[in-house]
Structure formats: C-alpha cells, structure tokens
Amino acid sequence: MTSLTTHVKRFVGPIIANRWTGIIAARVLGNRIPHRGLTIDTSSPVVDAETKAALLVNGYESAEYRFVQRYLPTDCDVLELGGSLGVISCTIRRRIAADRRQFVVEADPRLAEVLRRNLALNDCARGVEIVEAAISYGAGGTVRFALGERSDSGRIAADADGLPTIEVPAVTLGQLIERHGLTDFALVCDIEGVEWRIVEHDLDALAKARVVVMETHGTPDHGSHDDLIAAILATGRFALLDQYGPVVVLEPKRPA
Template sequence: MRNAFRDFFRRIRVGRHVRTNGDLYNYRGLEVECPLSAGLGVCNALMRGKYERDEADMILAHLPAHLPVIELGGSLGVVSRLIRSRLDARTRHLVVEANPRIVETCRKNATRDAEDGATDVVNAALYYGAARASFTLGPDVHSNALSGTGRRGEEIEVDTVSLSALHQRLGAPERFALVSDIEGGEYQIIRHEPDMLAKVEIAIVEIHPAAFAAEGGSEAAFLAAFHERGLVEIDRRGDVVVMSRAGTV
C-alpha cells in the first residue's frame, strides 16, 4: 500500500513535468533526455536531484579532466553527460551500455556538446568467454544485468566486450580513468583481467556486495585486487568507492 501511494504521487509529479518539459530534465546544470519508458522512479529521481547522487558527487570531486575514461554501464547517458562535461574537449570518453533499447538515448546524452570523435558509445556487455551473452531486462533501466545473477525479466542476447578490448579501442593509453556501475559485473575484471587494473589511474566504482557474494566473491576481495595493483581508497560514499594511485590524482 505504501508503494502504491508513493507511485501515485510520483505519477502526478512526473506527469506534470512531462506536460511542461517533455523528456528533458536538468541534471547538475546540464540538460539531459529521459523517456518516461525508463521508469517512473528514474524520472522522479532526476526531478528531485537524487539520480545517482553519490556517483555524481564523486565524479565532480575526483575525476581529472585530462584522463581518458572508460565508463561501464552508461544506462541513459545521464552520468555520461556529467562525465563529458568534466573532461577537456579532446579527452577521449568511451561509454559501454548493453541494453539496445536505450543505447540511442545514451548516445544522445553522452555526446551532447562533445567534439566529433571525443565520446563513443559501445552497445555491448562486459563479459568473458563468449562473443554473445544473455542479458536480463528488468522493470526499469537500473535493474538490467547479465543473466544468471538472480534478476527476473525478459532475456535478450547482446554482444560482449572485454576491458582490454575497450582499452585498445580507446587508443591504448598508458593510464585511464575507470567509472563503473554494472550491477556487480565488475567482478569479472578481477577474475579474468586483473592486470588491466595496473593501467587504471583512478577508479570510481559503485560496488554491489550482494552480487559479488552471489558469484562466490566478496567486497574485500574486489577491493584487494585494486590495492594489489597500486590503487588506494581515497573516498567513499555509500557503495560508491573512489580509488587512486597514491600521489597522482
């Protein structure tokens, strides 16, 4: 009953916004697009300034302007838009989003105001062992994940990509920034390509302890893999952790 009342007022609030502004929202001073099909909760969070608040705060506080960025889990491209706004004009930004149904919205937001070629969006899932993987679409855009993680919803097949392949696509920079929120899928990196972390200058990662545990891992093991390759925790808010090479950022 409580959720029914909550959704009732959200529907009124979001409906009023859409009638006036369409699919456009203000996010940290930036105009972004969010279709109503993304989910009532997502639209409401954008309206109230709560959308990915911890991740956005960490990006604003710590992301360097000069480092090329690999962003795992672009979703609607809202956070991607914020990242792009923090980077120097020609600094490369590679966004990865698995859901083909939202990738065009992701691309619109991520590349808005970007110079040609500075931001690229890849429609794929981070995954190892096969060129295609099963991906579960949840009730809203933030409940999508690789199948087999306990999520319920429609299953589709998507292309896959590795972190090393993304690094090559970015131009194989000596160092890059990693921004990631892929519902626990990050754990695959420490299992399959842990040495790629040696190329990471700063990581801003939303961790998912329950998803890690479901894969037989843990938050401690995940963070230890970063620490072993020279990254130390410099900030944290909730489940969003910032790790950097000591004295470099």
C-alpha cells in the same frame, strides 16, 4: 549556509523523489528533465517515474556525480562502463579536456539510444564513442543479456528471472583497453554487479586506470557491496581515496 542547504536537500530529496513527482514533472516538462545544468530526455519507456523524480531533485547518481567532479582527472581519456541514460557520460564529457577521448560501454540497446539522444541534446557527443556490448568473462564473443523493465535492471541472462533476453557482443575490460589504445585513462563503472567478475578475472586491467570511480553492488553469488570493497582492498593493489555508501574512488598503487 551551503552545508545546511546540502543537508536539507539530502533529507528532503528522497521524500519528494517519488513516482507521482516523476509523473507530474514528465508531463509538465514534456519528458525533458533539468538536472545539474543538463537537460535529460526521459521519453523512453525504460525510464520509470521514480528515476524522473530523482533527476528533478538532483538525487540521481549523486555520489557518482560528486566523485566525478572531485576526482576525475581532466587530462586523460575516460572509459565508462554502464552508460545508462547518459547523465554521468555528459558530466564526464563536460569535465575532461576537449582533446581527450571518452568510451562509453552500454549493453542494453534501448539505453544506448537514450544515451546517444542525451549526449546530442546537451552538446556532449563530440569525442564520445559508444560501445554496445556487455562486460563478460564467459566463452565466446557474445552473451545473453536480460532486458529489465527499468534503466537499472538489465543484466547478464544467467540471472534473467524470466525477463526477455537478447544476444549482445561480449567484451572484457582488458580487451577494451587494448582495442582503444588506452594508456592513460580513468575508469568510471556502474554495471550492476558485474564489477565482481572484473575483480575476479581482470584485476590487472583494472589496475591500469589512473583512478577508478565505481558503484559497487551486492550479488547473491558473491556477497554485499561491502564484501566487494573489502575484496578489492585486500588485494593490496588499490588505495581507497573516498567512499559514500556503495560508491568508491580507488587509486591503483604503482610500483615504487
């Protein structure tokens, strides 16, 4: 019965997770959407109606949620790249031990505000440090960041396409690991294509994680998400533990 229910939800969810569902839910619920035991504040203009609907029917980042619950260790620190609304951040905080540290990187200041609000709303702020910066491997300590209209459309300004841009601090994965003294940690990553640059420029840092939960994305300059997964596995440094569409769970291979 549980399996049947799951299949029904996966079929019906995308049908009802539409703009009008989100608009009605936000109005009825006062922009406080219940989601997998959390309450998510969606009052920011950057949260569109489709996202609100996806939250309502538990379709929001569902593969990431399942993999975090299944594979994320409870006894290590966590570095999350791309905090967005804070849904996965709260899920992580509730899963890991109270004495473990959690660092959440978010480049968009509007989303950082939403992230803080939802961590506090769900009593998940303790032990969490928000790093307002963009993952970048260019020269200099800052980078231009394009502010998207939706929570998932912000990006490095080289791909701005006429969107408004701001200057934000730039940081690499390796720098984050060093600055925060991360020696035993898991990595959760959803940064809209910038993961390609980590693989190109910072593979050693990526391989330091105990486990990696990553949503992969295609880019015009690099290829599809399948190309990225193939490129990661071709390095011979990671084992693929699980995959659902573009979301993968990777385990770095340790020297024998």
